[in-house]
Amino acid sequence: MDFLNRHLWLKKTWMLLAIFVDAPFAGYLLLSLFIVGAKYA
Numbered sequence: 001m002d003f004l005n006r007h008l009w010l011k012k013t014w015m016l017l018a019i020f021v022d023a024p025f026a027g028y029l030l031l032s033l034f035i036v037g038a039k040y041a
Contacts, residue, residue, distance in 0.1 A: 005011075
C-alpha cells in the first residue's frame with residue numbers, strides 16, 4: 001500500500017478508469033436490483 005500512497009496520480013488514474021469502465025453498466029445494475037428488491041419485498 002505504501003507504493004500507492006507515494007504515487008497518488010496512479011491511484012487516481014486507476015479509480016478514474018474503474019469509474020469509466022463501470023459507468024455503462026450502472027443503469028442495468030440499478031434496474032436489476034430494483035426488480036429483485038420489488039420481487040422479494
